Amino acid sequence: MSANNENIVSVNGLSKSFGRHEVLKGLNLEAARGQVIGILGRNGTGKTTLFKILLDLIAPDQGSVRALGLSPDGSGKLRGLIGYVPEKPAFHGFMRVEEVLDFRAKLFPRWDMGKALELCKKLELDTKAKVKDLSKGNTAKLAWITAVAHNPELLLLDEPTSGLDYLVRDHILSGLVNELADGGKTIIIANHRMGEMGGILDKVCLLKDGVISAVYEAEFLKTETFRVSIRLENAELPENAGVKLLSRSGSLAELAVFGRKNMENLKTGSEIQPMDLDTAFKALLGD
């Protein structure tokens, strides 16, 4: 068993190209036990590639990767220890839900069938239903169940709520909270709607240009981000990494300000409001 403060995930200098397209360019990332980390990045920035490397589905070109004390070696062993919810979950259409669970029980070393069936009941997923007949929401529920039923120490969630209605999304999020409540799980989430995860995140990593360009503590994002309306003289935007333009109309600008220090640098007379997480993440993404 790993020590409590030991990094569950350690990525150093990770690079990956597909042909001439460089997706990851020396990415570094660390996740300690029990941490919940959000990976924020635009489409095509390499979030899924990063997850696939952590899952030992893709070989990195350069760099080192350690997860749960193991390095990816092509054997698939890591995938037995990691819970993964892909962006587009897929199961064998000819199987029923219960057959999917039985099949996975034979392959995952720590599979807990009791937990799986309990989750099916809780999420109102019919175990007799055929996979090919499942709706998108029910498929997402099944993906969630198969990801957590083997009690993994590390969860990788790739857009887990994408395209789901509010009710299903709530089910997934409450399931996530329950898993956290069990304690000790490290969770890495890639989600466009990072705002809905804000309550459980410890930190947010901004994935940009193939690297983690910035890391923000969640507490910082909750308490030290502000929406500032300001009149800009001579049409100049204050040059500052912690200040991002949200909108502009003539000399009137709306800014997202990160950090009280940056707030102090702005001219007085601006209108200041606390910024919600969604807007904060949108501002970070839009940079």
Added chain:
Amino acid sequence: MRTLIALQLKKNLIGFAGLAVCLLASAPLGTPILRHLLPNNDGITEAFVVLFMGVIGLPLMILLYSGKCGFQSAEESILNTEQTLPISQYQLLLSSLTSILVQAAGLILILNFLVAFVPGPYNIRKVAISLVRDFPYYFVMLQVVLSGFAFSYALKNGIAGGFFGGVVVLCAGYPFGMMLDYKLAYSIDRLTPMFYLVSIAAASSALAAIKLLSDVSDRKEKKTIFKLSLISFLLLAPLILSFASLTAFNLAARSLIISAEDYHIKLPAAIKPIATNLKTGYSPVNLLVRPYTEEVFFIDSSGEKNVLVPGNNEYNFPFRMRPMRKYLILQAVMNPEGEIWLLRREPSSRTCDLLNGTAKNGLKAYAVLARGKGIWLLGGERPIIFTDKSKFGLGQYYRCQLPGKGIVDCKEYSIAGTDKKAPSAQLPG
């Protein structure tokens, strides 16, 4: 692994069932349809249809089926479904391959059942039975599965993969078949293990190619020129191995010397008592043949080599595809003075050549004989030719004594020993 194989079998159950039904129905349905389409062809029987299925139909079915499975293994939807399981991508491919081999074995079993029980002429049934129970058939089927799967997986296209896989198997199968010809023709037994080694090596190379393809295709490892070249080499390895082993057989065959007795049909016991005393006069010569060059010679009592038919040293480098078997009959008798009578028949000829001469001065054509069912040149006071004139070898023979410059007396013999004189003129045909 068993769980994965069971999954693959379940995935492809309908496809396999369809193939099995087609195979089972091929004889009862195919025969009347063919007879209707080709009404004047009496050769079309259930046995013929099944033989056709064994030689062409089943290998083609398995080739396309393995191609479809290979393509399926590379499909994005399957990758998304199965790659997140805690097993290596290579294990997934192996499980798919294993399931195809199991299903192919099932189809071959069905074929074995059919060849044993379908009605039809005995000779066709015999050929069909020996085909599906012979080692080379299983080697070919194994390569069909591996090559079809590997190429389809590599090209991500079932039809193209099946086509290229089929081409490799055909091109590899031909020299492999020729190896068998060599082994049968010349009894090169010491090279027999090569068949099994080639089969194992060819199968291993296909599996290694699939592993490298998985690394490059599924795990997105860097596609270096070395890796791609190695994959190509391994995919073509069955071809290379097959030709390499045929070359080995060629090299072994070049030094091979066999006795011409291998070319004889044994002298029937019934006419042995009728044969003249061989102690005096012309005695049989222990002819030796170097089949690769078709040289015919014998070793005399002083140990010297006497060449009767010089060898032909011209052949295609680096090997001959087919082993040469120049003669079907090769017999000689010689008297103490060194006069030789040589009887030989070439495969393409319907007649036998009788030659006369000495080793020192060479042999000249003496007569052309129409062959009977068997023909034997025996020695004695004078050389004698026995030919079997009966259709079923029931013991009626012609005996012709030599020499008599082209015309000799021929007597007709039966087992009972009653002599009937045949018209004397030409040697009987």
